[in-house]
Amino acid sequence: MKNWFIFTLFVVIISGCSSETTTQEEDYIPIPYQLEIPTLFAEKLIDPRIPINNKLTVEGVTLGKRLFFDNILSVDGTKACASCHLPQNAFSDPNQFSQGVTTTLGTRNSMPLFNLAWNFDDKYFWDGHALGLENQALEPVIDTNELGNDSWEPVEAKLNNHEQYPKLFEQAFGTSVITKQLVAKAIAQFERTLISGNSKFDKFSNGEIALTPQEQNGLNIFMSEDKGDCFHCHGNPNNPLWTDNQFHNNGLDATFSDLGLGLISGNPNDNGKFRSPSLRNLAYTAPYMHDGRFATLEEVIEHYSTGLQDSDTIDTLMKKVNQGGVQLTTEDKADLKAFLLTLSDPTFINNPDFIQQ
Secondary structure, eight states, X not given: OHHHXXXXXXXXXXXXXXXXXXXXXXXXXXXXXXXXXXXXXHHHSOOOOOOTTSOOBHHHHHHHHHHHTOGGGSTTSOOOHHHHSBXXXXXXXXXXXXXXXXXXXXXXXXXXXXXXXXOTTOEESTXXXXXXHHHHHHTGGGOTTTTOOSSSHHHHHHHHTSSSHHHHHHHHHSOSOOOHHHHHHHHHHHHHTOOOOOSHHHHHHTTSSOOOHHHHHHHHHHHOTTTTOOXXXXXXXXXXXXSOOOEEOOSSOSSOSSOBHHHHHOOGGGTTBEEOXXXXXXXXXXXXXXXXXXXXHHHHHHHHHHOOOOOTTOOTTOTTGGGTSOOOOHHHHHHHHHHHHTTOOHHHHTOGGGSOO
């Protein structure tokens, strides 16, 4: 009787511990993730755009980072998101066109990924066809020439049968049943943490350092309507994003093989319009333009100086198209380049939080 009482007590204790452990797992609450917002962003921009149904958590961001670098999302296990968005290139691709799981190349240059939480119109890709960062994250997985899957079902199956992912999703989202929507949410959480705000120009704006005379003159050229006239599309020191995140025809072509926004909107007036990318991190994001046609910053500057092509939809901001461009002097071009390079942020491409460990 004494042994039976001890055994019964032991079972009760073990059962209680097991029940408590299960309850703790079920009641696990993810830790809120605190974005490190640069001083200038806090002063000059409104709060970052974080969807109410996908708040940032430590577990969600960590999971998203792992998925971003994991080849498991590709059909043959050879490619990941990071294959075409490399941290050392500010999450862009140094190749003009990216190569996914096939030998077929894409037709547009891989866009860099940073400061996405301040893309307030929430439209993504060069033509803005994806509404919401989560929706953007869904597409490459089932793109034939990117990660190559016919559908999300086999990807979901691989993740659900994985040794670790179900537990990680349970901690991040409260369920071990992995769906494409949760995968996209996790990746989007990680992408929203990719913040770049520590360039030389940021330090200048914070009063920490001075610009060289050449860099200061380059800024003046950038801001002058009579010279560079760059600020209408790419912002100014009061807009630390260095883009208006809008769509423009910047005079690349007289006729269009890629309609850009026009293909999405169906409006011929949008033909040849593409998103203005941020000028941050230009030192790392070559080649340039939506089709990567320019290998160097010198070529980009020369385009605006002498290479504008007129068309029915060219932006009215390209005011000197009849002259071929703004006609900068050799010295102006060098100074403008010097300024543009002050917008690059070496701490961003070396941030251990953004690099696969």
